[in-house]
Every structure is written in C-alpha cells, then in structure tokens.
Amino acid sequence: MSSNTQRPVKAAAVNTHSDALNPALPQSIDATMALLAGADYVAERSLATAVFLSLRMGRPLFLEGEAGVGKTEIAKVLASTLGRRLVRLQCYEGLDIAQAAYEWNYPRQMIEIRLAEAEGAKNREALTQDIFSEKFLIRRPLLQALQPDVAGPPVLLIDELDRTDEPFEAYLLEVLSDFQLTIPELGTIKAEQPPIVILTSNRTREIHDAIKRRCFYHWVDYPDAERELAILRRKAPGVAERLSQEVVAFVQRLRKMDLFKLPGVAETLDWSKALTALDAIALSPQTVNDTLGTLLKYQDDIARVRGTEAERILSEVQAELNAR
Ligand SMILES: Nc1ncnc2c1ncn2[C@@H]1O[C@H](COP(=O)(O)OP(=O)(O)OP(=O)(O)O)[C@@H](O)[C@H]1O
Ligand SMILES: [Mg+2]
Known part of the structure; x- marks a missing residue:
C-alpha cells in the first residue's frame, strides 16, 4: 500500500x-x-x-x-x-x-481509484503515491x-x-x-x-x-477580591458599582466554604449580569435566594447556602463594605 x-x-x-x-x-x-x-x-x-x-x-x-x-x-x-x-x-x-x-479522505480516494481503473491505469505504484498525497489529506x-x-x-x-x-x-x-x-x-x-x-x-x-x-x-487560582472586581468592571461594565462590590465579597466568602463546587469567575460574571437583568443595584436576601442557581450548580450547595447562611454572609459583606 x-x-x-x-x-x-x-x-x-x-x-x-x-x-x-x-x-x-x-x-x-x-x-x-x-x-x-x-x-x-x-x-x-x-x-x-x-x-x-x-x-x-x-x-x-x-x-x-x-x-x-x-x-x-x-x-x-x-x-x-x-x-x-x-x-x-x-x-x-x-x-x-x-x-x-489528520485522516485520509477515503471516499475521495475510492473515487480516484475507480476513475483510474475506468481509465485503464496500470501503474499501481503511481496510483498509491497519488491517493496518499496531501490533496487527499483531511487536516x-x-x-x-x-x-x-x-x-x-x-x-x-x-x-x-x-x-x-x-x-x-x-x-x-x-x-x-x-x-x-x-x-x-x-x-x-x-x-x-x-x-x-x-x-x-x-x-x-x-x-x-x-x-x-x-x-x-x-x-x-481564583482571583483575590481586588482582581475579581477589576475583572467584573471590565467584563460587566453595566453592573452597578455597589452591586459589583457586594457580589465579589459574597463570592469570595463562598469560596472559603466547603462546597461541592465553588463558583469560578464565570459564575461571578453570570450572577452579576443576572442581578442587573433583574434591575438590582445591591444584594438583598430575597434576590440572593432567587438567583443562587446562576452561582452554584449543585442542589446540595444551593440548599446549604439558601436562607440563613445567605443572610449571614450578606450581613457580613454589607458590614465590611459600609466600614470602608
Ligand atoms: N482574569 C480574567 N480576566 C478577564 N476575564 C476572565 C478572567 N478569568 C476569567 N474570566 C472570564 O471568565 C469566563 C470563564 O473563563 P474560561 O472559560 O477561560 O474559564 P476556564 O478556566 O477555561 O473554565 P473551564 O475549566 O470550565 O473550561 C470567561 O468569560 C472569561 O472571560
Ligand atoms: Mg475552559
């Protein structure tokens, strides 16, 4: 061959x-x-x-x-x-x-062989060279x-x-x-x-x-709060400044928890955009609970955070930001 x-x-x-x-x-x-x-x-x-x-x-x-x-x-x-x-x-x-x-283009090689046969080609070596040349190669x-x-x-x-x-x-x-x-x-x-x-x-x-x-x-690694905020400002410029700060502080705290799947930057961006689509300019216990599905992707994690835990994190976040 x-x-x-x-x-x-x-x-x-x-x-x-x-x-x-x-x-x-x-x-x-x-x-x-x-x-x-x-x-x-x-x-x-x-x-x-x-x-x-x-x-x-x-x-x-x-x-x-x-x-x-x-x-x-x-x-x-x-x-x-x-x-x-x-x-x-x-x-x-x-x-x-x-x-x-790569792979060889078998259908085209077969057609080439049939055509060569029909034309009565005798030189098998030349035909082999031809059908294994670059024009029959799929890159x-x-x-x-x-x-x-x-x-x-x-x-x-x-x-x-x-x-x-x-x-x-x-x-x-x-x-x-x-x-x-x-x-x-x-x-x-x-x-x-x-x-x-x-x-x-x-x-x-x-x-x-x-x-x-x-x-x-x-x-x-996951970004620290400062870098995550910088990412958010660049990638989601339509999100209110206070909301961005709260989202980042919230997510940073979640990443210290023992969850099955921690949120990445992609989830931080998704969450802020979802909150903005709901006209939120700051977090509230209600909006957090309603939108956790954009941030956490496992029901066990959502169940752990929703309610009391979310309220606790949120009050910590607000206290931290208000103290600045
Ligand atoms: N440092 C960063 N600066 C700007 N945007 C970032 C940064 N890190 C992540 N992102 C944004 O986060 C989102 C997810 O990034 P990306 O798809 O590259 O993640 P990944 O590490 O490849 O994730 P996966 O392992 O799930 O494929 C993208 O929208 C990307 O723009
Ligand atoms: Mg990837």
Missing part, C-alpha cells in the same frame, strides 16, 4: 510569512500584562510571567486550575491580540488521531496548527486535556517537543515556526510528567 518513503515535509505556509504583518510579541512581563489587559483579561503577575516566558522561549504553556478561572480565555485573548488564527482542539474521552491530527487541528499564516504561527489551544486518555497524551509528545507529526504514508510534517501552544486541564486526573516537562506550567 504505502510507498514507505519517510521524507520530511514542511508544512506549507498559507501565505508567505512577513514580519511587517506580524504584531510584535511582548518584550517584558509588564508588556504581556498590558497586552492581556488590552483584551480585558486581568492577569496576575505570575500568570503574565508564564505567558511571557512561553512566548519568548517558544514553549507550550500548560494551565491547570478550577473551572471558570480564565484558562481557555488566555488562548482566545492571545490569538485576538497577536492577530493569530486560533486552532482549537477540544479534548474528550476517546479522542483519536483521526479527529485530532485536523494538530496538523492545521503546524501551518503558519501571513501573520505568523497560529495559537493552538488543546483544551481540557484531562478528558483524554494516556495513549493520546503519548501521541502529543512528538507534537509538543518537535512541533511535528508523522504520517506514515507521507512522512514527517514539521512546522517552519512553532505555533503558540496553550494546554488546559481541570485536573480531573493528573497529566503525565512527560507532557508537563515540555511545557511551562502555571496553576490558575
């Missing part, structure tokens, strides 16, 4: 690369924070440092953390601020090479990410890696260490310039050390 030629293949550029069109990568940690802030991402300094180093040294960035703390958003923001294409590989159990990297995200654009290499987001299984992680090693992948019938395809790679995990299981070793690692 295969001609067994292991020739190295350079990923063809979609267009010729041009530095003039390539927005400059940030040159310092401060510049990285400013770049992210330009797209309304309020990063703590340690995260900006990890992003800066990963861009500077061309190493993948591995972001681990609880749900809704801004891991996926980093990749989106980098793609938009650097003017790069975002190539997203959403991981799931059973994800295989055919969905993640999935990992392969797409090896292909640069005019603005430079794309941002490859490998999202929620903990949902896949170990054989897939092993397959990723070649891509992450050498920015290349091997197609047995075609050869090794290598990126001329490495893509910007962001991997995320919710840590539902540990990711193999071999993957982590190839990446910069950063644990994305």
